[in-house]
């Protein structure tokens with residue numbers, strides 16, 4: 001049973017690794033960024049509310065993201081496990097997730113922190129060139145990450161669920177260390 005949360009700044013390669021790993025172990029890859037971008041492009045009411053925040057590199061309000069995740073993680077396909085990418089992004093979201101998983105009687109998960117130096121991250125994001133990858137928005141996202149998301153490292157460390165992996169290597173090398181870290185952990 002794979003239940004995995006990916007933490008890490010924008011640009012560390014969470015999406016790439018989460019998607020490869022999800023394929024390999026056969027569980028859904030749940031990315032709040034992707035879910036939100038889909039909502040924006042389909043111009044759903046939620047998407048329209050989220051767009052301005054995303055364009056500025058701010059976090060979308062918790063209630064919007066939480067409703068997306070609650071729905072997605074309770075789908076039948078997610079009963080066999082999941083890999084979360086981009087959620088939780090702050091302590092309030094992490095608490096909501098704990099309660100949700102308790103309610104669903106899903107106990108045991110692993111949290112992977114992909115670690116990459118900031119200057120490498122900025123370079124990668126500028127090269128990626130997504131619509132929200134301008135220098136100013138990138139700076140915003142990084143500072144939001146610092147203030148809102150890094151407290152989660154402590155949150156999961158206290159719960160003994162955190163594993164940090166060096167993400168400053170080739171996609172294949174990171175994939176290999178990730179695989180090792182997952183095998184090394186006991187099944188919940």
Ligand code: ADP
Nearest residue numbers: 010011032033053054058059060065086087089
């Ligand atoms: P990145 O990791 O490069 O920032 P994502 O695709 O994960 O890219 O997220 C893009 C944007 O979507 C974020 O900048 C943010 O506005 C919004 N977003 C994604 N996940 C969340 C979340 N859990 N809470 C609030 N906002 C989110």
